[in-house]
Amino acid sequence: MENIGKILVVDDEADILEFISYNLKKEGYEVFTAANGKEALPIAKKIKPDLILLDVMMPVMDGIETCKRIKSDSDFDQTYVVFLTARSEDYSEIEGLDAGADDYIAKPIKPKVLVTRLNAILRRKIKELAAPSIKVKDLLIDRESFLIYRGDQKIQLARKEFELLFLLASKPGKVFTRENILEKVWGDEVLVVDRTIDVHIRKIREKLGDEYIGTVKGVGYKFEI
Amino acid sequence: MENIGKILVVDDEADILEFISYNLKKEGYEVFTAANGKEALPIAKKIKPDLILLDVMMPVMDGIETCKRIKSDSDFDQTYVVFLTARSEDYSEIEGLDAGADDYIAKPIKPKVLVTRLNAILRRKIKELAAPSIKVKDLLIDRESFLIYRGDQKIQLARKEFELLFLLASKPGKVFTRENILEKVWGDEVLVVDRTIDVHIRKIREKLGDEYIGTVKGVGYKFEI
DNA sequence: AAACAGATTAACAATTAGATAACAATAAGG
DNA sequence: CCTTATTGTTATCTAATTGTTAATCTGTTT
Helix, strand or coil: CCCCCCEEECCCCCHHHHHHHHHHHCCCCCCCCCHHHHHHHHHHHHHHCEEEECCCCCCCCHHHHHHHHHHCCCCHHHCCCEEEECCHHHHHHHHHHHHCCEEEEEEECCHHHHHHHHHHHHHHHHHCCCCEEECCCCEEEEECCEEEEEEEEEECCCHHHHHHHHHHHCCCCCEECCCCCCCHHCCCCCCHHHHHHHHHHHHHHHHCCCCCCEEEECCEEEEEE | CCCCCCCCCCCCCCCHHHHHHHHHHHHCCCCEEECHHHHHHHHHHHHHCCCEEECCCCCCCCCHHHHHHHHHHHCCCCCCCCCCCCCCCCHHHHHHHHCCCCCCECCCHHHHHHHHHHHHHHHHHHHHCCHHHHHHEEEECCCCCCCEECEEEEEECHHHHHHHHHHHHHCCCCCCEHHHHHHHHHCHHHHHHHHHHHHHHHHHHHHHCCCCCCEECEEEEEEEE
């Protein structure tokens, strides 16, 4: 569960703080905590979290206000803000998104949901920050245009195919297990069957030729060096 | 049956404690015991067990709570937690896995099942922690790519062959008995005949040459230093 | 040297994993 | 809303891996 990402959790209730903290740590995140907005800001400044999980209702400085301050600070351009909101206070949902939040999660919090959503958000972020293009062998795999260049030939892959190739090519030679691939390309919200991967591999091979992706029976696939 | 692994067993019933303890010791594990969660934590802190076997229903501090505390402590990142749960309380199964348990075993406990499951779990763990590549003699045995490099020559082994070579090479010079090898490479769920190992050894020798794996008659095989 | 124990080896059988094709469901675009 | 492309599933086929058996070989012991 090698997972990158620092998360700052802000809530005034110690129980909830602990509960969330525990669940996120389990997932492999580095977790920091603060009891209210006022406390949170300096901590955030210091640790530069990838994501801030913010309770809307807090004494001293509420979530909305905190979010506004965060979002107006260019230090936090790369930081996602996710609100925690009681289901009934749907008004805060609106206002929260107005204040610049990237997502919100309703209480009561279910660990699975929490983890899944945050994983999804952070995966998106990581992907955006990832190298925009990879050069391997005679290929240029370009995220910007979602095209594969070989010499002056342009090859168009469908999105999933592209992501899959991109993953394999990100570490040529390394064997990725199907589990690996599912987690990285599909994410853990989705449930797809192993054969699906095989089929996408085949599609890629059809378009590019067989020489790029190798099969290691009983283990997985790799980009051939 | 030189088996690595420290196990802490936590249950309030002395009978069960003794029963489990006896069966695990027989298997070669170092076994420690505690009567409840409160007792267990300091012991766990001290001995750093590889696995904690935790009864769900206990006075003083129940399994779920204990598990949560364990899992929120980074000291125990490398520790597996397995629940013991009466079949009927299937609710605890859910909650237990939520609390971060890695597996659970239903009572009534059958020694075979217990031992088999724990072996499997610990084997997985050991594999995860294993070095990704081994250099011996003129070989580089690489888990990332599942390839053997000799100079700039790449040699592809089938999976079982690879695992077998990897095992032997993980401790060059040490003689592994067939029993050893079966346990580590095949796992004890599977039942294969001894000659199978011989055949795999032969296949490896065919691909790599005879100079790497030595036979110690009446004992087993080793990687020649 | 005969008898034995254990290892090697070849030939074969069983199993399993992956490739592939055809199809179904879903999403995207006009 | 219809059409098309993408994405996902399933069933079948193929090939490689894995496992078994039995004959042979090697070395040891008596």
